[in-house]
Amino acid sequence: xxxxxxxxxxxxxxxxxxxxxxxxxxxxxxxxxxxxxxxxxxxxxxxxxxxxxxxxxxxxxxxxxxxxxxxxxxxxxxxxxxxxxxxxxxxxxxxxxxxxxxxxxxxxxxxxxxxxxxxxxxxxxxxxxxxxxxxxxxxxxxxxxxxxxxxxxxxxxxxxxxxxxxxxxxxxxxxxxxxxx
Amino acid sequence: xxxxxxxxxxxxxxxxxxxxxxxxxxxxxxxxxxxxxxxxxxxxxxxxxxxxxxxxxxxxxxxxxxxxxxxxxxxxxxxxxxxxxxxxxxxxxxxxxxxxxxxxxxxxxxxxxxxxxxxxxxxxxxxxxxxxxxxxxxxxxxxxxxxxxxxxxxxxxxxxxxxxxxxxxxxxxxxxxxxxxxxxxxxxxxxxxxxxxxxxxxxxxxxxxxxxxxxxxxxxxxxxxxxxxxxxxxxxxxxxxxxxxxx
Numbered sequence: 001x002x003x004x005x006x007x008x009x010x011x012x013x014x015x016x017x018x019x020x021x022x023x024x025x026x027x028x029x030x031x032x033x034x035x036x037x038x039x040x041x042x043x044x045x046x047x048x049x050x051x052x053x054x055x056x057x058x059x060x061x062x063x064x065x066x067x068x069x070x071x072x073x074x075x076x077x078x079x080x081x082x083x084x085x086x087x088x089x090x091x092x093x094x095x096x097x098x099x100x101x102x103x104x105x106x107x108x109x110x111x112x113x114x115x116x117x118x119x120x121x122x123x124x125x126x127x128x129x130x131x132x133x134x135x136x137x138x139x140x141x142x143x144x145x146x147x148x149x150x151x152x153x154x155x156x157x158x159x160x161x162x163x164x165x166x167x168x169x170x171x172x173x174x175x176x177x178x179x180x181x
Numbered sequence: 182x183x184x185x186x187x188x189x190x191x192x193x194x195x196x197x198x199x200x201x202x203x204x205x206x207x208x209x210x211x212x213x214x215x216x217x218x219x220x221x222x223x224x225x226x227x228x229x230x231x232x233x234x235x236x237x238x239x240x241x242x243x244x245x246x247x248x249x250x251x252x253x254x255x256x257x258x259x260x261x262x263x264x265x266x267x268x269x270x271x272x273x274x275x276x277x278x279x280x281x282x283x284x285x286x287x288x289x290x291x292x293x294x295x296x297x298x299x300x301x302x303x304x305x306x307x308x309x310x311x312x313x314x315x316x317x318x319x320x321x322x323x324x325x326x327x328x329x330x331x332x333x334x335x336x337x338x339x340x341x342x343x344x345x346x347x348x349x350x351x352x353x354x355x356x357x358x359x360x361x362x363x364x365x366x367x368x369x370x371x372x373x374x375x376x377x378x379x380x381x382x383x384x385x386x387x388x389x390x391x392x393x394x395x396x397x398x399x400x401x402x403x404x405x406x407x408x409x410x411x412x413x414x415x416x417x418x419x420x421x422x423x424x425x426x427x428x
């Protein structure tokens with residue numbers, strides 16, 4: 001996953017570069033929007049708005065800037081716009097910020113990074129992690145669900161968790177409470 | 182009492198920090214992303230850009246109204262100004278009544294010029310919708326169901342949005358990691374409760390994208406949704422499960 005090369009592709013402004021950016025970031029954008037908005041339908045609207053904004057604003061992107069951070073910023077703003085629209089009535093800015101920032105930018109950035117990390121796993125390892133953490137299945141339940149031996153589940157799980165720990169190591173070093181929760 | 186992971190023992194998973202583990206259990210980490218393609222998004226962006234370029238016709242006050250907020254004692258408009266141009270088109274009303282502030286009020290009935298603009302804009306919206314085949318949907322699902330890959334497709338996962346309609350429930354399935362059905366096979370959705378299987382429709386996934394299924398029965402009466410791989414001509418018994426999720 002080479003964001004520098006991707007940034008160069010996006011900066012060309014052509015459709016292929018945009019398509020690569022969309023393929024790379026639509027999952028994290030959607031995940032971040034679901035985390036913020038909780039409603040998948042609203043999150044889908046935020047994804048559309050974010051990428052429409054990225055396409056229309058692609059000429060303003062400086063490839064020297066961190067592409068992931070750029071996309072994250074545009075996507076978070078799109079999600080906040082959807083959130084505010086859903087409020088249907090004007091509210092004091094500080095009140096809106098409190099409500100939206102229940103999940104701070106730092107927390108959403110973590111959600112974004114975790115989503116990118118799991119999308120970087122091989123599909124069979126990601127499936128085990130998903131079943132273990134999201135569906136709260138035991139290894140034996142996963143083995144039965146997937147129809148594979150328990151040893152296969154254990155080895156996939158071990159590899160996946162090692163990769164996640166490596167990819168998200170910087171989060172390991174953060175102290176709880178520094179995320180603005 | 183530490184958030185730092187301890188070294189794993191042989192065969193044990195590496196411990197992840199609590200915040201990462203928490204996010205791994207969050208729907209946002211796993212929810213299937215929208216099935217829109219980049220080309221569809223670009224088409225939507227271009228369509229909305231066209232609407233935006235037409236937007237001043239809606240957002241800018243009518244040129245005749247400019248005079249309504251312009252004191253009569255102000256400098257006359259330049260000959261090539263929009264007000265002058267509007268006047269030459271007959272949209273300004275030379276006999277318009279003076280407003281209390283001394284300006285000119287144009288009765289709303291005289292804004293007939295807006296009709297063709299509105300009609301053109303409506304047509305543009307329709308053309309954009311047809312051209313892209315995609316619009317930002319305001320449909321609100323009454324429920325969403327997450328599906329995990331099963332024996333037949335362990336890497337697949339998806340999400341069903343349940344949308345109530347007059348005649349039943351429209352089920353929009355966004356699925357990722359599910360291969361196109363092979364020759365002589367297809368996929369079928371099922372609602373399941375106590376051994377009862379109600380079919381929800383079939384699809385082949387030959388092209389990536391959204392799948393539309395349908396239910397004529399309320400899904401809340403069921404416990405589980407499954408998608409199975411079926412063989413053509415092999416009857417209606419459920420085949421190998423490729424996706425499954427609880428209500």
